[in-house]
Amino acid sequence: MSDNKFLSKLSQNLLEILNDEEYYDITIEVGNDPSVKIFRAHMVILNYRSPYLRRILSTNKKKNDGILTHIKLPNILPEIFQAILRYIYGGSLSIGKYDTSDIIKILIAANELNLQELVEYLQLTLIKNNANWMEQNFNFIYQTSFVNDSFLELQKYCTDLISKEPEKIFNSSNYSLISEKILISLIQNENLQMSEVQVWENVLKWGHAQNPELSSDPANSII
Incomplete structure (x- = not known):
């Protein structure tokens, strides 16, 4: 055996x-x-x-x-605790039965209970299998990852995405929902692989989403 x-x-x-x-x-x-x-x-x-x-x-x-x-x-x-408890006793987690938002809840609970092995496993699983969802919900992932120092893999994922593939954030359906803090991180990143014109256009798009009464025409946005 x-x-x-x-x-x-x-x-x-x-x-x-x-x-x-x-x-x-x-x-x-x-x-x-x-x-x-x-x-x-x-x-x-x-x-x-x-x-x-x-x-x-x-x-x-x-x-x-x-x-x-x-x-x-x-x-x-x-x-969520029921899933955690089964992991504590049986040393396994049937990750496929949970949607991405539930996996993140399990991650947060595992971190609260100081289950570091599970915390690391869930982060790597999210990055490998749920990247599309995280790109579409980047604001939430960014805020979740930096709320605690234990989420180092997710922090690195967010930092790399900002630096290497910013268009995935700018083009996501939830782009207008990202926080001002994230937007500043995007445009101030020295490794940002995007032209100044593209950055300016996306900043205007974000600003117009926050203030729909403003003109979306770049020419009218210059004082």
């Missing part, structure tokens, strides 16, 4: 433990009203798999009074 078969069986058994209704010793309340769900879990597994949960559990050690340890994770949606 190969090592992979051993690991596959181990993963299956651990997921069966996750579904156990008898030996769990912690409950986790996830989400906010009206979307709240209680998950059952096992402290020893959470302790070794998530540094974030380990810190929480260290201050909520189970007492010998028969009362289960109970923690709350209000920032994570129940359906």
Whole structure:
């Protein structure tokens, strides 16, 4: 029997433990009203798999009074935490069943729980398989990637796209929604591979989208 078969069986058994209704010793309340769900879990597994949960559990050690340890994770949606929990127990994630926006939610949740292996994997997966979606939603990806220093791969993706393929941002259907900060990053980038005329035309297009009452004719935009 190969090592992979051993690991596959181990993963299956651990997921069966996750579904156990008898030996769990912690409950986790996830989400906010009206979307709240209680998950059952096992402290020893959470302790070794998530540094974030380990810190929480260290201050909520189970007492010998028969009362289960109970923690709350209000920032994570129940359906997202369910995917995370299956990864924590089984060491795998069926990424194909989630759309891009959900993958990003899983990424953000994984980062909150300090699951660095999963954080890196999801970033690389997004870049490899979801580039078109990210180009069309660049404003969101840019802001998400720079909100935390853990998203280094996404930060590099955004920086490279600004420098090497700015037309993908300028030509995206959501171009007018990008923030002023991103626009400034685009036009001030020393490695921007676009002529000054093209840059000026796109700045005017962005400005007109923000202020439709202004003329879209470049000649009328010069004071």
